Amino acid sequence: MLSVTQIYAQNRTISGTVTASDDGLPIPGVSVKVQGSKTGTISNSDGKYSIQAKQGDVLVFSFVGYSSANHTVSGANTINVKLLVDSKQLSEVLVTSYGIERSKKSLGYGTTTVSGQSITATQNTNFTNSLDGKIPGVQVSGSGGAFTGSSILIRGNVTFTGNNQPLIVVDGLPIDNGGGNTPLQSGPSLSNRGIDINPEDIESTTVLKGAAATVLYGSRGASGVIVITTKKGTKNKKAEIEYSGSYGFGSPDRLPDYQNTYGQGNNGVYNKALATSWGPVIAGQNEVNFFGQNEPLKAYPDNIKDFFQTAHTAQNNISINGGGDKTTFRASYGNDYDTYVIPDNTLRRNNLTANVRTEVTPKFRVGTSFSYINNESSRTQQGNQLSNPLFRGWFIPRSYDLQGLPYQDAAGNQTWFGTTDNPYWTIQHNRFHDETNRVLGNINLTYDILKWLTADLKVGEDYYGTNNNAIDDIGNKGGGNAGGSSVGVGGLAFNENTYRNTDVYFTLNGTRTYGDFNFSLNLGGEYLDNYQNYNQQLAYGLSIPGFVNLSNASTYVPTNSTYHYRIAGAFADFVVDYKKWLTLNLKARNDWNSTLAVGKQSIFYPAAALSFVLTDAVPSLKTNTVSEIKLRANYGKVGKGPTDFIYNTSNTTFAAAGISDGFGPTITFPFNGVPGFGLNTIAGNPNLTPEFTKEVELGGEFGFFKNRLTIDGSYYHRTSTNIILQVPVSNASGLGFFTQNAGSIKTNGIELGVTGTPLKWNNGFWQIGVNFTHFVSTVTALAPGVSTIFLGGFTTPNIQLVAGDQFGQIYGTAYQRNGSGQLLLDQNGLPMATAAVQKIGNPNPKYDLGITNTVNYKGFNLFFVFDIKKGGDLYSRNYADVERNGVAAETAEFPRFTGASVNNVPVQTTPYLFPGVYAPGTPKAGQANTTQVSAQTYYGNAGKYIAAEGYIYDTSWFRLREANLSYNLPKGWMDHSPFGRASIGVYGRNLWLYTPHYKHFDPEQNALGINNAQGLEFNSQPAVREIGVNLRFTL
């Protein structure tokens, strides 16, 4: 027997190929081990392995992201293995804060991870635009215009006028994502600096939402944290080159529905100098145009459509990654070239990234990662200003030959009937160019002091400089770049901004097991130094048209400002679990902020979280239906520290004198060569504390049908207090603002993430993810004596905070109404505006619903995201403009003229009636209105437009946000080629949009860009529908 056994027990070579069950492609780097022995190997780049094993040995195949598989060696020498994708396991371990890894199962708070694949599915240049609909509890809102990003609001607003955007952490270190605020009445739309991240470098993105999740970030954690892990090399893997590229075409996703019956003019009479289309019926009659030429009046149905061009997006990325026994590496280069639907807008981005990590000794590891980003763009003016090509471009008279008529003379002087800049002229002559050069880098040392104790040190730097230079050319009418003083005479605006953030952290991480208890403790310290410098040179009075150089100007207004703050922090993260089903997590951070007064700089932030896996505690609960029940609860307190000097300085400081009347006219100092200073009307306050956000969260994770259906949900209640506010005070005090810890906000919210696989078949599956976000942020108190805070906008409409109401409501003039809500109309049957502004809309959606779908069949993979938003009001100036200027289709719904005319002026029909009663003081006070009015009166300035209320619309939408269909070329085709894997695909964004209450435009716009003030749209530029192809292969 013994000898026989020995014979059979002889080692022989077992070989085979490991492939993935979903796409059938070989998996390189799979660990193959003989159970119970030290023998092991790894599959090669073709997924092939060979190993010495005996009959009866059990081979264990394991690879991250796949379920392990065991195969017993029997007679055959070839064992081919298919590994099953384990989506559950993928998210099992995630990075929380400071590189600390935790198993998801043990977390007592909700988090969401978005894969890099999902972020690059539709080739968004700006990764913030790829998160919409994918994260429960997070509201992602695009801001419109060229190359802009999205506002990311995690679990509501926590501050009034400060930044509500989350902290973005890349590989453990914070990076700046500022800069996405778009000015209301000047300049181009601006990109948030998150655009510097190459989405192709992102491995995954984990969103830490609540206070208990983010507490280790202390005074920076209140708005949530987006933790980005970048792609790294894999150990013991042959170097692999990966290329991905895409090319897309974009066009405005919605254009207004225009009338083409009536021409330029007023009251039915042609007028060559007016912007309105209330003129005569277009019938080929002869008119003298603005250029003094005789021209038959005709409609130009596409004069606006033809203004737009096809936008192009080209992305090319190449990377190499791999690793040996001790060292892993990845290097990548990304190139991105985008244009916009408005001519002369371009964005060029180059990303060069490399990381390497090596084991110096078995206990000592060194890693480093560096990125260099060059980001350059040219942009056109936007916003509520005369140099925005679409300020009046959306309502160019229907009879105006925008493409055919000249807009400048031979010398480049503008020739145009309007008081705004001609769209083509402003694009060519009022230019803005910027360039950012950025370095993100870190060095990481890790040392295993003991088997269970590791020390980790990371030093990181985020450094960038942005230079922009812009010109308002001679003859401009808007002064968009350099301000009103450049109107006519021309102006230049040069900005030079420097940003540096140095961050050092040290952690000591230990884990121990005592019986059924597992302990883990992370202790850490962090030191952060942030410096920002802004130099600006405005220059006026140009002599050479189009020459963008400061020597071209005659007067100059230079300004500069510097900000510098430091934060020192110490933190601890303690976890104890009992048999892995009951986990208690205690965390705390203490911060010392330089921006607080000496003696008041130390602030403590604690948190506790509990996770209870019921199905592990009571295994008998597990059935075929119920696979997992986990309950969690937590409490945390985080903060938002001040980042400016002013919060702490004495309450009398001075600033360069200057005065402005709010309409453009401005006096700056030095004036006439004489310097001037004046009291800084924003008083500081040495008694400030950070803002605090406390949060209680209850949630659970439930798995059914062997986790084919999972539900992850949270309810949370958060209160933010001590909100730092430049509290507006009576100017009669001599001040304008007094910095105080003033108000409070509370947010209640529910978030649900449901993942299900409704269909599963041999060669594929259909997986649905439903992400539901609902929260209500309510302003509970403003500063004493303050009834309202102005967040942004105009006299009417604007966005305000009012105690007791939801965050950021839309205020503006309303129609006057009587006690029973009927419109009060003047004797001409027209509505009247209220003298004071009042609440006219709520921009906050009732809920956001994202539905992600992945359908996999053989090599085909279809990914698409529905983005559903319910509610959310918008004041739309574009909508108002196309109506009040008589270009929208509905303004010609009824024939405007009877056919008769008096003194050569056509008699207008009066098909419209404002429903309501005559106002007190009118002859027929109290009686129902019977005065019918014409289309021009109804839609004109004195009609529907008279009150801002008239253009508040519910922007509820249902859109196909993203779609990508890709095909993985079968492995067989690749065998005899140099390629490893290859896929081709088509993708699209904003493919379909349904807005039941909104016409003419895509309502996903915000006049102020990424800003706390949401709900205003002013003269915005179109959102883009993009369709493209992409290709990806490895060598």
Added chain:
Amino acid sequence: MKILKYSTLVLAATALLTSSSCKKALDINTSPNLPSDVPINTLYSGAATSVGFTAGSDFSRFSSLIMQQFAGQTTGGLTQPQQWAYYLIAPTDGNTLWANCYSTVLVNLDLVVQKAGTASPHYTGVAKLLEAYTYSLMVDTWGDIPYSEALKLTSNLNPHYDAGQTIYTSLLANIDAAITEINATSSALEVPDSSPIYPGPFSQTKPQWIKFANTLKLRLLLHESKKNAAAVTALNTLLSSGAQFLANNGDNFSAGFTSTPNAQNPAYQFDLDRVGNIVANKYIVDKMNNSSDPRRASYFTDFPTGSGLYVGSASGDDPSADFSKLGTYLEGTTGEAPVRMLTFAEYNFIRAEAALTLGAPGDAQAFFQAGITASMTDAGVASGDITTYITAHGTLAGTTANKLEQIINEKYLASFGIAVEQWSDWRRTGYPTISVVKSAVVPYIPRSLYYPETETDLNPNANKQKSGLDARVFWDAQ
């Protein structure tokens, strides 16, 4: 336990970090952007220029639109000047002006007074005069306003309001104090030669400041005369006291601006930034067309260009660019026109009115003609044309009321675009007899502005908002 040992180590390191060395590292909170103190001359320059800016921007626009000197127009959307012209002047429309007055002009003038102390009486005197001028415009515009409790910074964020009468009394006393201070023989610090108002060495401009002080007193007393008999007495006493008043156009209280961007006259800048929003009003244009007034060439631009014709717009007119705009008198050719705030012409009309109605010394007719002459000279009218005009329109005739109407009508023309005073004259006298505009949203011509929305929102001690724009300021007796 080793974990304890290492924990202690980290904690100790952290403690070290946060002790002395760290304290220093965190003590970096002095702003490099905002100085904590500045020299007095820089405060003065900023404030004095702002006096001219506020007078030449919102103050001038509101009163000139209400008084149908300016008209609101548009070639596109509805503009604010159009709304103001038909009396849709909302509380929010006053926010910026109110803030500029207190937080840009007055608070800095107050700091000048504090910094100058008793050592530099020339400075305190000049600053007090500029304060008195600005406060008087504010009382004339809004009525009762914060005064005695105002400008106390964080020590009083909610100032109570003072009665207009109380403020006027205090302003007149302050002007007297200012005169004494300006007359002081020495002053440690001197108002800089570069002052935008009365520029030049103070030794030379001193008499002008005194003349302005006395003429401002005349203006205030004239306002009060309708209601307050004591003011009439005070006015007559002042006139017989031998006090010096503005004596020629060179003495005009005006603020200088230049052709340089960001240093240009605010009316010119407004015209650049808000093309076509303000044009000449049909009322004043027709009035001046009827009398072939030679000031039209500098008051307005002609339309069509080169025609020598002047066309004004009335409230409610259709959108159009076919009107005369504001001319060089208010704007200069490239923004270099001064903002005239109190002129020699006005002085003469005050004297004419006082002689006619208040029993003041002098010949009403002579002052009336001197007023017209001063105004026309300032507008660059040739002397021959002035003579022609005076021959045709320079004789007072009829009842006292008729004569007063003539005086105020001419004063109205001389006060083209001025801050508030043409409106005050109408409120005092009812002249010129303008009518409620066609498209008015209220059935009356405004007699004061609403308190700004910021004030009623932010100051719990603010006066209650007015019931309407027909609320009267204290001297505007029924």
